[in-house]
Amino acid sequence: MRIFDRSGQELIVNQRQNQLLKFLYSHFLGRCALKVLTLPFITHIGGCYMNSRFSKRKIQPFIQQNQIDMSQYEKQEYSCYNDFFTRKIKKEARPICMEHDLLIAPADSKLTYYPIHQDTCLTIKDTVYSLSDLLKNQSLAQEYDGGTCLIFRLTVDDYHRYCYIDDGTKEQDIYIPGIFHTVNPVANDYYPIYKQNSRSYSLLHTQHFGDVIYMEVGAMMVGKIVNHSKTSFQRGEEKGYFEFGGSTIVVLFKKDIVVIDEDIIKNSQNNDETRVLMGEKIGIKR
Template sequence: MNSFLSKHKIQPFIQKNHIDMSQYIVQDYHSYNDFFTRQIKREYRPFSKDSHTLIAPADSKLTYYPIFQDTHLKIKDSLYSLEDLLQNQELAHSYQGGVCLIFRLTVDDYHRYCFIDNGTKEDDHYIPGIFHTVNPIANDYYPIYKQNARSYSLLHTENFDDVIYMEVGAMMVGKIVNHSKTSFQKGEEKGYFEFGGSTIVMLLKANIIDIDEDIIKNSMTHDETRVLMGEKIGVKRV
């Protein structure tokens, strides 16, 4: 590890957040971004190879939403309807009655994420962020309209039908880096976020998955559930 960054910058962060660096591949860190995108040793993020088990794509704080016509999702302090989120009315409609899972990553989380099943992937769709005042002439009050930059792809999975997998970044931070893949295996790395807090959103169609009860109960009381990449979060409905 670069001695200056280790002693004066990164080491206090490691200690404050109780990060066990023995779990990560040894490398020199020449910037915060190097540290932020560090890679964990595979044995520290095992995953179930059972085809009916849905795994978490990332270390994160998870919230569950059932998808209804009037559902609004809170993502990075902004509210979205499903159509707003996807900018695609027809695609949004196909997920009515399904499940939305929001994985919120914070700076102390591992910022790489994986595929949740075997399958093939369509091209990424990038939606730039929006940030402006709604009413800039109203005295001293300036309501803000904001939508974050996001990228989503449609995954044709072997066991969970077509899954929308979306990465969300802030306007100035949380750069999204996806690997160029058209086919994938469960547990394989999909990409990573560069420096900044970030979020993953997954949409599953109706009658495909039963999410674990503790996640549902926590979400009903507006509590997030801490999960690790590869951890079981649900099972395929049979």
């Protein structure tokens, strides 16, 4: 799977994480290690470490390895790795498109587009699952037949806070427990991903895009989802953030609601992803 920016340029992908995941999912010893890594008490220990001052030593090497421009962020000093991982970006670094007929990206991420058809399954790198499996709600899934599914995959170098895509009100969050597994696409070649991940979703009653399902998916090693408790929201307002771990956002629209930008559709049809930034235009209201 390749990644392209909005100008059509292919981005260079750091293969180190892919190589580690390939070992974990394709090698016998790797799979044995994976069973240990995904035990609840192991993920708890990992979370405690990432919240401790001892994890600070990992921050600077990570910044250098991923060439992160820290001038875009509000803070320059961090108490632990999770403090750094959930850092806030300056507003001017992520301007929000405020034209309400335009659909915006909720997060910095790698985006894939899928049309939703009746009785069909969504496929991500050989992992196949139905929408009803993902939501654990068949009747709700049927309401989105003929609609649009957008999958925003966040990697560890991405900005891990995400926003609302429109004005509106929100129903209560639905939490689905699961086993933590990484969202890196290499992992999908060997293990069913989304059926095994913890996830949280809510039904958003938006002013311009109808009833939208907005789901956050956790990942291997902690993968904690932190959502702010609000019943009403505005376009561009922060919805929540992920603590340490690559994570994913899934957004579902009903039939005849949105038209996704052509470059995103083309890349998705070629099994490639599109790099998008929080707040930028990715489609238009139909």
